[in-house]
Amino acid sequence: MRKSFFFLLALSGIAVGLGIVWLKFEYDRFTHIPLQIDQEGLNLVIPSGATIHSVATELYQREALEQHPLYLVLLARWQGIARDIKAGEYHIQAATTPSALLRQIVAGKVKQYSLTLVEGWTFPQVRKAIQNSLYLQQTLNRQLPASEIMKRLGYPNEHPEGRFFPDTYFFPAGTSDVDFLRRAYQFMVNHLTHEWENRELELPYRSSYDALILASIIERESALIEERPLIAGVFVRRLQRGMRLQTDPTVIYGLGNRFDGDLRRQDLKKDTLYNTYTRSGLPPTPICMPSLGALRAALHPAEGKSLYFVSRGDGSHHFSATFKEHKEAVRNYQLVRKNNH
Structure with a gap:
């Protein structure tokens, strides 16, 4: 009788040990096997006040969790992060393991x-x-x-x-x-601020805001990145000499909704705060959002003698140092555009 009792006790101990081994095997398997998510991934919305249990239950119901949701709950509790999940919308990628999922929703790496x-x-x-x-x-x-x-x-x-x-x-x-x-x-x-602190010296700006204004004009005048410093050089030299900028984009901006897509000669004579044909200096504000390249051009203009430029019709410009040369270039390129039209 006594031998039978100890035999049964031994069998029970073995069974418990095997059970623990099996649970540990299942647990380790759970933590390392990716969730059941296809290549497109899975969107998971965790509302404010949600618990790890509700998250695990939703994943189980959506068949992303192969094992019982309790496994994910126990994993979170064992890691001490069960109460640290963050609300938000998450995109769970394919091949994400339960451990990686917990790291994502605890870190708040939302979509x-x-x-x-x-x-x-x-x-x-x-x-x-x-x-x-x-x-x-x-x-x-x-x-x-x-x-x-x-x-x-x-x-x-x-x-x-x-x-x-x-x-x-x-x-x-x-x-x-x-x-x-x-x-x-x-x-x-x-x-x-960074570009202003590293600007060229002796530029005709009272403040960084002036540079922002000119950069916006350069942005609208230049289709080619490599021409931005050249265009900036023209405008800077004109400002230094007291010449009007005479740039069409500022006129168009000043016209606002009155501009119908066709800039006419009378528009250039119509005085507005932004008409740089009728007013000297810079307009009162920028006319658009300048890129970083335009900011750098405004603060690092190319050296040279050109005071004029005209569009060639292909996105590039012809630059001239004298008005006589500029008039000839305008005549030539306007004739080319007319013939092409």
């Missing part, structure tokens, strides 16, 4: 969306792109004046044109339009 602000855009174009984004939280009324928008950003006395840096921005769903604009604004501040 990112993107919006590109294109160099040369005006502020109304920036607003339209933001308003059309499906993933930004819209807090700015479409009829809200630009001055009010700048006030909400914390810059009540600034004109918005040219103040935002053209780039591709990544953000989680639900980011507010105000936060997005603040980020683009700060990017421009950072780039402009």
